[in-house]
Amino acid sequence: MRERPSRTSPYTVDVVLVTAMGNELAILLTRGSTDRERWALPWRAAQVGETLGTASARVAEDALGDPPIWAEQIGAFGDAKRHPSEVEISVAFVGLVPHRTASPITGYTWFPMRDLPPLSPRQRAIVEAATRTIQSRLDQAPIAFRLLPPTFTLSELQQMYELLLGKRLHKASFRRALQGAWLVEPTDEWRNEGRGRPAQLYRYSPKKRRRPHRGVRFDFLYP
Amino acid sequence: MRERPSRTSPYTVDVVLVTAMGNELAILLTRGSTDRERWALPWRAAQVGETLGTASARVAEDALGDPPIWAEQIGAFGDAKRHPSEVEISVAFVGLVPHRTASPITGYTWFPMRDLPPLSPRQRAIVEAATRTIQSRLDQAPIAFRLLPPTFTLSELQQMYELLLGKRLHKASFRRALQGAWLVEPTDEWRNEGRGRPAQLYRYSPKKRRRPHRGVRFDFLYP
DNA sequence: GACTTTAGTCGCAAAAAGTGACTAATTCGC
């Protein structure tokens, strides 16, 4: 029970699987294997000869049946914060899952980010880092597209950005910026939602474009 | 020699200490403790009960006498790439060092980034990730300021940004953006460099400002 | 058929960014 490294494995790989449920982000949790009362992020002990990436893919597969569409390492977490495995450090990943494919295997449950059950201190820190990673990568990688199904309406895309950014966006500006970025292409399908004009479906299909010719950005507020 | 975890420690902490030397970035290397022919990043085996952050600070202290002014975790590296320690994974950090304070202890040498000696595959990957981390954080954290001495001229600051971005910037635009960001404050000192008009010295001193009221950015070119 | 709801577009005004030319203060060569 003291801070003694486990004999079986030097570290764990923990995965924050994120999806969009309705108007909120949600992550996948499971009952802890050691403490059955407590919820925990899906994790596995490192296997010899397995890369970090494949380890995280397997954790996701065990939980969902498929590897996530997109995953990225968040970092290593130790700092004396306890972990279900009592192992010294954990390497954490975020994985993005479109909600269509998000039917978890028995024992796993989606929890809205705003209302998580108690987690171990280390896993709590991992979840917080995951949201920061997502926020900061949002303009550098197609996060929002990975949380949507393969085809989507522009309103759905905008709502996803609004959810991730935590603020409203102006429709015309959003579409103009999107057009300038050459990221989507229209399909010839339209979706009729019941009320209102039908919306055209688009797919993510980034085109070559010249890198914008910008100067510096001082976008940080504090050190 | 096979992929067998070391008995003594489950992982290492490796640090990429970056400074600006003249017109180039440079990193600190040392002769490997196992292989004396090969250069290596400074590293140490993890100690029980030590946080990742303090471990990286100690690695830097051993090399420079002081901890770096600013450090950030890059991530965990494993992936079957060999490391001097033959340990399974390494947790890597970048540390920024203003060149004034950059006199290394015997056994350590600054190497320009463009002309590094052969490193182990894993440490090579760590250095590449460090440059990507620096580039991507450049507009989100005061990287450039951390590589300069406490007071500096605006031309020096601009040159540092040009070095980090790898492109020239227009003087007037750079200064206008800097002014809008409320990041520096003038001192009452001036530096006379020999030829040309003396330049006023500034210090990094970020002021409160309202978060810019911007929409979305689609700044990625490819998935 | 009028009203509501959602999709999609237009065009103006304001803000931000690119750029060349200008002024200022110093050293160097003569």
Place this chain on the structure above:
DNA sequence: GCGAATTAGTCACTTTTTGCGACTAAAGTC
């Protein structure tokens, strides 16, 4: 001492980008 060279710092103009309100379009509802 004086003009050329060099570096700092600013200005004013143009172009680009962005915010935003108002508009048209196509469906359902009553």
